[in-house]
Amino acid sequence: MAGVLSALSITLLVGCVPEAPGGADDTVGPETPGPEARYSVQLRWLPPETDAEGQPLGDLEGFRVYYAPDSRLLMEEGGALAVGLEAEGVVTGLSAGTWQFAVTAIDTAGNESAASESVQVEVGAP
Amino acid sequence: MTRRERPGPNSSRRLLLVAAICATPLPFGLHGDGGPPAFDPDRPTGLQAEVLGPSEVRLSWDEGKGGSETDFYFVYRDGEAIAVVDDDDNDGWTDRGLQPWTEYTWHVVAFDSRWRRSDPSDPVTARTDDGTPPGPPGMVTASTPDPFTVELSWGPADDPESGIDRYVVHRDDEKKGESEGLSWRDESVEPDEEYTYRVRAINGSGLAGDKTDPLVVLTPPAPDTTPPAAPIGLRVVRP
Incomplete structure (x- = not known):
């Protein structure tokens, strides 16, 4: 019982929650439920107001959230999650450990921005 | 060579000859179908046709190749005698009043002063130019x-x-x-x-x-190849 409380307090500190299967707060759910994939992370960011050349941006279509255990894998071999125009997203199905996150913006022509600065999150660590 | 219609000392004789040739079937065969054998002059060579337009074709043939006995030439268009040309100023002869975009064949026969005829030259064929431009294309x-x-x-x-x-x-x-x-x-x-x-x-x-x-x-506008600026302020929030 003490271990569960400890894990909960850490996840609250870093903004992560364990996904209790069947729990009341589980509104997203892991894609592949399993013992190692039971955490989700909610992220928020500020959308760009210009394009890469500084012109006003009028064709923003959405964002893509990248995540990987290692920042070197983040943009190429990590997972990617497309989200809409809301400047926030929830990555689910994460196993416990260190995760890197970054986000890009996509316009209606399919052009993708450079990645934001990444953030590192300890997920489910005791 | 000049057109025989030009006034000259022998014009009356030549005109009579033209009238005779044009008004009646040829006095002897053009292609060896009877008639006296051709001794002099030699048959004309090098007959060429240059299309000048929709109604004119210029004919020329080798100068002086009719032989020393040659006095004048008959020009035939599609088998019909159409002109007499002297052998004194050989610069060709122009057939006028032709139909546009029509193919004609000419040949030339040399005559000596005693009206003895040569074998006919090799024929030359040419098509006059088209006199009328095409219509416009259909809707673009x-x-x-x-x-x-x-x-x-x-x-x-x-x-x-x-x-x-x-x-x-x-x-x-x-x-x-x-x-x-x-x-x-x-x-x-x-x-x-x-x-x-x-x-x-x-x-x-x-x-x-x-x-x-x-x-x-x-034309359509250029494709958008400029990506948005990168998002900023990425942070983790509670769910």
């Missing part, structure tokens, strides 16, 4: 598969004489291309620009017809 339509391409197509033009040889495409009153078919691709356009196209037909005789009415084409 355009599509813009991408901002850098305009595809034009049009209906066929008509030319009953020499037919259509090719089409010429003008863009903004400047010739931009040619096509033997009914379409043409302009790959030198810029995005988001207006271009005016007209097409005209060229017939088999090289005559250009009227241009089509102008067709204005607006």
Whole structure:
């Protein structure tokens, strides 16, 4: 019982929650439920107001959230999650450990921005 | 050589001869079908036809090759004697009043002063030019598969004489291309620009017809290749 409380307090500190299967707060759910994939992370960011050349941006279509255990894998071999125009997203199905996150913006022509600065999150660590 | 119609000391004799030849069947066969054997003069050589237009063809043949006995020549068009030409000023002879886009065959026979005839020269055949330009092509339509391409197509033009040889495409009153078919691709356009196209037909005789009415084409805007700026302020929040 003490271990569960400890894990909960850490996840609250870093903004992560364990996904209790069947729990009341589980509104997203892991894609592949399993013992190692039971955490989700909610992220928020500020959308760009210009394009890469500084012109006003009028064709923003959405964002893509990248995540990987290692920042070197983040943009190429990590997972990617497309989200809409809301400047926030929830990555689910994460196993416990260190995760890197970054986000890009996509316009209606399919052009993708450079990645934001990444953030590192300890997920489910005791 | 000069046309025999020019007044000269022997014109009355030659005119009589022309009248005789033109008004009656040829006195002896042109192609060896009877008649006296040809001794002198030698048969003319090097007969050539140069088309000068829809109604004129210039004929020439080798100078002085008719032999020393040659006094004048008969020119035949499609087997019919049409002119007498002296052998004193050999600069050819022009057949006038011909029909446009029509094929004719000429040959020449040399005569000596005693009206003895040579064998006929080798024949020469030529087609007069087309005298009328083709009509305009049918309606021109355009599509813009991408901002850098305009595809034009049009209906066929008509030319009953020499037919259509090719089409010429003008863009903004400047010739931009040619096509033997009914379409043409302009790959030198810029995005988001207006271009005016007209097409005209060229017939088999090289005559250009009227241009089509102008067709204005607006190319699509350039594709957006500039990505958004990167999002900022990424942070983790509670769910």
